Amino acid sequence: MFSLRNIAYHHSAHGPEGAVRGIEIDALDLPATGVTAIIGPSGSGKTTLLSLLAGFLRPTYGPRGALLFDNRPLPPEGHPPGRVAFVFQSSLLLSSATALTNALQGHVAARAVDPDRHVDPADLRHLLRRLGLSQTGKSLIARRARHLSGGEAQRVAILRALLTDPQAILCDEPTSSLDATNADAALGALKDWAGRKRRPVIWVTHNLEQAAAWADHYVFVSGGRIVEAPAEIASAIAAPDHALRLAGLQAMNEALTPPPARPDDDAALTQAPDTPAPAGYARWIATALSASGATAEKLERDRPGLLVPAREHRWLKALSPGLTGDPPLAGRLLGRVLAYSRYALVLILLVLTAQIFAAGFFGALAQRYSRERLEDPSVARIVFEHVVGDSRLRGREADPLYPQSGLARVQSALEAGLAEQELDTSRAAVFGRRTIPNSALRFVDANDTCRGWQSFETVALSRADPLLGQTVLRTGRVQDLTAGTDRVALLDGRIVDLLHDRCGLDPDQPIRAQWAAGQAGTLEPLAITIAGAIAEPPPLYPVSADLLVFEEDYQYAANLQDGAAPDPFRIATAYFPIDGFDAARAAIDGLGYRIRDDSAAAVETLRRIARAANEVPRAVMVLNATGCVVVLILVIGNILELNQRVFALFQAHGFRLRDILLVLALHLGPALGYALVLLALGLLAIWPALARVLPQDLGNLAVLRNVAFLETLVIAILAMTSTTLVVVTLWWHQTRTRLTRYLQE
Structure with missing residues (x-):
């Protein structure tokens, strides 16, 4: 047949x-x-x-x-x-x-x-x-x-x-x-x-x-x-x-039947290496479990003994005359990596450890973001205004908001209210801001089409006003511009693009302009430089602005016109610690000013982000660590089940629990090692692209990355060590009660 x-x-x-x-x-x-x-x-x-x-x-x-x-x-x-x-x-x-x-x-x-x-x-x-x-x-x-x-x-x-x-x-x-x-x-x-x-x-x-x-x-x-x-x-x-x-x-x-072994085979036996100790023998068993797939068979088909430990290879050479030469160390290591039998476990551990890392890294990033935002001097603020003839005052008028009178009184009342609540008075500050009507610019280097006066919605802020820090520029930082004494201004980035496209201005050169603060200012304009293009303006509710100038420059421009002091501020902003909203409201309202807006809702949102950044990543890390434990329980249980009679025989021969633990650790340890190496290589590969999209004002993010990776490493090692210890120990004691039946089978 x-x-x-x-x-x-x-x-x-x-x-x-x-x-x-x-x-x-x-x-x-x-x-x-x-x-x-x-x-x-x-x-x-x-x-x-x-x-x-x-x-x-x-x-x-x-x-x-x-x-x-x-x-x-x-x-x-x-x-x-x-x-x-x-x-x-x-x-x-x-x-x-x-x-x-x-x-x-x-x-x-x-x-x-x-x-x-x-x-x-x-x-x-x-x-x-x-x-x-x-x-x-x-x-x-x-x-x-x-x-x-x-x-x-x-x-x-x-x-x-x-x-x-x-x-x-x-x-x-x-x-x-x-x-x-x-x-x-x-x-x-x-x-x-x-x-x-x-x-x-x-x-x-x-x-x-x-x-x-x-x-x-x-x-x-x-x-x-x-x-x-x-x-x-x-x-x-x-x-x-x-x-x-x-x-x-x-x-x-x-x-x-082939003839018996030649005399030189017997002579070789007298030169056999020492018998390995139980720990060394455990390494032999772990290596055998780790090289049990088709790839291992293919590698050893023409190179017998390639994947075994060095001492076992010496034994094989002594017992097998046809086995000559020692595989190079690099060849043995590469062979063991290629022949490893637990790459499915490597992939699962890679996914779980990547999620642990992501939770740790982005959680730390969110914590740092919320902490820095909550510590920002401008985060807790109240915008208030001076309203003449306010019916609520019942004949008592609030002081005009001049820097040395009205603003100073608000500052003193605010500090007193914060002191009563035992809050940090050094963070109390009050700054006025003004909207400048009929504000216009004339661009010195523009072509004929753009050389006339151009009107812009303009707001003047003090150089020390924390609100300026929330302005996002296309390039550079506002803090670098406010540190100097030059007369500079900030212009909406979209307008800057139009100036470059239509007015012939060089994108690589600063934009020089003449600024008129009001119609009279056109007679004696102020030379100013547009030092930055605004990508995101600061919160200026209830107004918006195309042009931001500094209060000191506005006062200088006003003096050029008539030599008189500028009008008082109509709107001002009070800054204080994030727990000082009640004290600030009481101080401002008690002086007769009308509150128009505050950032209490934004501060509460930041607090919620801080709490979530502390709790959610921990929950995700625990969940994924639990996933690692469950996967390892299944894998270890499967290994013990498939080899239960063999391991029972080990126990009968006198091997100890620690020897079986060592076998499993040496067998499964490379899976975790390979997963962490792949995770590290992946992070190094994507880090340049990731760093470009992450906020640049949160300090050295590489430190956060390294700390998160170390946390992932510790969690993964603890999960594998504890799981192996518990599962193998339980199995060991159960096997002792079933040993007779296993050996009979």
Whole structure:
């Protein structure tokens, strides 16, 4: 039924003396009926041959190469469901399902292709009896697989193959875990099926007694090649007498078995390195768990021992003469990075740690922003005005807002009110501002179209007024302009653009202008320089301004006109600490001034931002740290579950809890390390772009970035360390109570 011509499969390069690590087949035809035993020494290629027949491996084809099943080429995707059944050395049962559910797996899959298939209950009962799975009382077929012994589970796996009713059954040492009685029952059931169905059972085995008793045909493999039996041996294994067949198989097996190790191999053993301590051995186990994927197999195919620790490599060299040379350190490190088996965990940890970092960094940024804004002298303010004839005053008029009288009285009252509430009086300040009617500019260097007087909405502010600090310029800072004594002004950025586009002004040069503060000012204008383009003006409610000038320059311009002092301010702004709104309102209202606006709502918003910046990032960091813990619990639990019997054997051999903890730490630690390295590299890559869009007035943001990264590092390490410690400790103590059952299995 199986026919192979000129095919090969190589796990790696040829070994010493031309031996094949894999298999090469010139021609092989397997019988279409009966039980065929594949016999050969360990590593000869038996399982590789079976895997080619099963379609698990794809061979390379030589000239006229072919792999046929039932005279048809085997498809690249392997056999369709139900065409071929498999029995492996391990039962591969779903532990939580009953034996019946596991036994019907292949049959149900085959019905998807052939709906007419069905299980005959009488045939099923016959197979249960034949395999020893029927008992008086509760049948083994009703038990969950986790409650079956190893031998019972293996017989259920053989039942699964028989119930599939395939065209062929492929077995890889299916009776290695069975005692003699149950092994004979299993092989008898397979032979009975092959005889009744007139279909093949192909069986890899090392047990020559069983092969002589149950096989109808034999295939011999050695060094990755099919070996024909000599005529004398072929005659013996074809004889009906069991003893003669067994003698022939033993003679053939001796011919196939390689010679014993050379004397120099024994000499090498005397030079073996010291046996590792438990901690060193834990590193060996962790490295094995970390290099268990397809990439690791590919890397070690031609470089055996590439991914193992250095001391283990020295042991391998002492025990394997064909293994020469030490892989370079850089090659070993790169290989371990490429072959790491937990990159899915790396990706998950990268996402979670990135969110922890983002919460920490942007939370700290928001805290710094809200703190600096709350400490800004201009944040808490009240705008008030002097109204002549206010009916609320009942004959008592407020003082005009001259700097040395009205403004000074407001300053004194404000400081007194703040002192009563034990607030910082040094932050109390009062500044007047005025809207200048008929304000105009004439641009000295403009072309003829723009050389006339241009009117602008103008507001004059004191150079010391904190409100100026809230002006955002396209380039530079207002504080740098107010520090000098030059006569400068600030103009709306949109108007500056028009001047550059239409009036012929050089964008790289300051804009020189003449300023007239009122119509009379055109007769004796004041030379002024437009030192900045306004991107965002300060809050000047209830007015707006295209042009900002300084009060000192306005007073100078007014003196040029008539030598008289300017009129008093009509509107002024009081500044104070953020907790001083009540005291400021009382002081201003008590002096008879009308309050027009305040920033209480803005201050409360900043306070809410400060609270949110303190609480929300913490919640996000806790949530993501919890996510790390949950993921690690699942991963560690999965590792322990998959290897529970192996680790139980470690415990039985005397390894301690700390040794298993070290194994898990060394295995999973690189996942966290790789995630943090990727996070750091990603931050360095995007930081220049991120720094450009973040506020530039919040200090050294790189410090915030580094602190947030260190916080992320600490949180991630604590999450991994605590989770590993708790989960492994709980598992360790549970395993001690189940140790006997695990070892029995």
